[in-house]
Amino acid sequence: MATVTLDALRKEFDSGQIVAVDDVSLDVDDGEFVTVVGPSGCGKSTTLRMIAGLEQPTSGRIRIGDRDVTDVHARKRDVAMVFQNYALYPHKTVEQNMAFGLRMSTDLSKEERRERVRETAEMMGIEGLLDQQPGELSGGQKQRVALGRAIVREPDVFLFDEPLSNLDAKLRTTMRTEIQHLQNELDITAIYVTHDQEEAMTMGDRIVILNDGELQQTGAPTDVYRNPANEFVGGFVGSPSMNFLNVGVEHAGSSALLSGADGRFEYELTDDRLVGALADRDAVTVGIRPEDVFVLDDGDRRANAVETTVDVVEPVGSDNYLHLDIAIEFVARVDSDVEPEVGDRVRVAFDPSDLHLFDANSGESLL
Numbered sequence: 001m002a003t004v005t006l007d008a009l010r011k012e013f014d015s016g017q018i019v020a021v022d023d024v025s026l027d028v029d030d031g032e033f034v035t036v037v038g039p040s041g042c043g044k045s046t047t048l049r050m051i052a053g054l055e056q057p058t059s060g061r062i063r064i065g066d067r068d069v070t071d072v073h074a075r076k077r078d079v080a081m082v083f084q085n086y087a088l089y090p091h092k093t094v095e096q097n098m099a100f101g102l103r104m105s106t107d108l109s110k111e112e113r114r115e116r117v118r119e120t121a122e123m124m125g126i127e128g129l130l131d132q133q134p135g136e137l138s139g140g141q142k143q144r145v146a147l148g149r150a151i152v153r154e155p156d157v158f159l160f161d162e163p164l165s166n167l168d169a170k171l172r173t174t175m176r177t178e179i180q181h182l183q184n185e186l187d188i189t190a191i192y193v194t195h196d197q198e199e200a201m202t203m204g205d206r207i208v209i210l211n212d213g214e215l216q217q218t219g220a221p222t223d224v225y226r227n228p229a230n231e232f233v234g235g236f237v238g239s240p241s242m243n244f245l246n247v248g249v250e251h252a253g254s255s256a257l258l259s260g261a262d263g264r265f266e267y268e269l270t271d272d273r274l275v276g277a278l279a280d281r282d283a284v285t286v287g288i289r290p291e292d293v294f295v296l297d298d299g300d301r302r303a304n305a306v307e308t309t310v311d312v313v314e315p316v317g318s319d320n321y322l323h324l325d326i327a328i329e330f331v332a333r334v335d336s337d338v339e340p341e342v343g344d345r346v347r348v349a350f351d352p353s354d355l356h357l358f359d360a361n362s363g364e365s366l367l
């Protein structure tokens with residue numbers, strides 16, 4: 001059973017001046033693929049390095065299966081780590097690189113080791129490279145070798161530290177799919193660190209979002225996307241980013257009027273759930289995803305719409321991103337056949353069920 005349990009894990013550096021990881025607790029199931037994502041410096045790598053045994057926690061415990069490994073040496077943890085810079089031995093051949101970890105961690109005979117390396121190399125499509133040295137390989141080939149070297153050891157847990165960051169965009173997409181296939185096929189437990197929210201969303205069974213060393217939210221990617229726990233998560237997950245508006249609230253019976261201080265946004269909320277969530281607040285932060293904004297046809301005169309000006313039209317192929325004069329940064333993502341001109345007045349609307357409401361001070365979701 002290769003579950004991984006982090007219990008109030010904390011890591012300080014510089015005698016406590018820096019808190020890299022702040023009381024992070026997490027249960028990873030056997031066979032689960034968990035992605036850990038957050039901005040630079042949020043503590044992703046430090047968390048992973050503590051699980052690998054490369055960094056000692058200041059406090060908290062780490063369990064793999066039913067074994068407490070907090071004080072167990074890295075080599076005895078039965079985890080394999082794949083790094084961004086591949087970490088291959090430059091003067092060993094691919095075969096020797098792959099066999100090296102096996103020699104260190106198992107008692108297989110030389111012939112058995114050879115056989116296992118060959119089988120894994122075939123699975124990874126690198127059998128033709130076994131006699132070459134890392135210097136002769138492309139970035140993608142090196143990362144395949146690094147993956148092969150991890151897989152051949154059949155560890156309990158795989159740890160990935162931004163393994164695709166050095167590859168070009170196209171290769172990154174291919175390798176993402178390959179890693180997902182391998183993970184499904186081998187049914188391995190994996191913790192995968194990335195700063196790329198799209199990578200985290202597409203690859204993970206579950207996504208963990210960190211900020212400033214603290215765990216912000218964990219859940220299935222679509223759940224996190226639909227129900228962000230706070231403003232940070234709402235803004236971090238999804239591209240282009242969620243739009244935020246700080247607005248005042250005027251309650252009027254069963255509805256509430258939201259209005260921005262500069263008069264560019266005014267919207268009447270009538271949806272019971274949303275009005276209820278506002279309770280007796282007089283200010284709130286509204287979150288609206290760019291894809292949830294739609295531009296009304298000229299003939300559509302519905303009352304609950306926002307009239308605004310188009311500042312920029314940014315075509316990105318299948319969609320157009322319209323920058324609207326609703327806030328300093330407010331983007332609508334619309335089909336490419338919706339093509340207003342810069343300076344046009346347009347009316348935009350939202351489905352109330354797509355609106356997010358956050359506490360104006362703490363940023364916590366009110367829904």
Ligand code: ATP
Pocket residue numbers: 013014018019020038039040041042043044045046047195
């Ligand atoms: P990135 O995506 O940039 O790699 P990260 O989310 O992986 O960032 P960490 O590398 O875990 O972040 O770093 C978390 C914090 O701890 C940062 O403020 C970093 O400067 C600090 N830190 C990490 N390692 C050390 C160290 N050995 N000594 C001092 N501070 C450290």
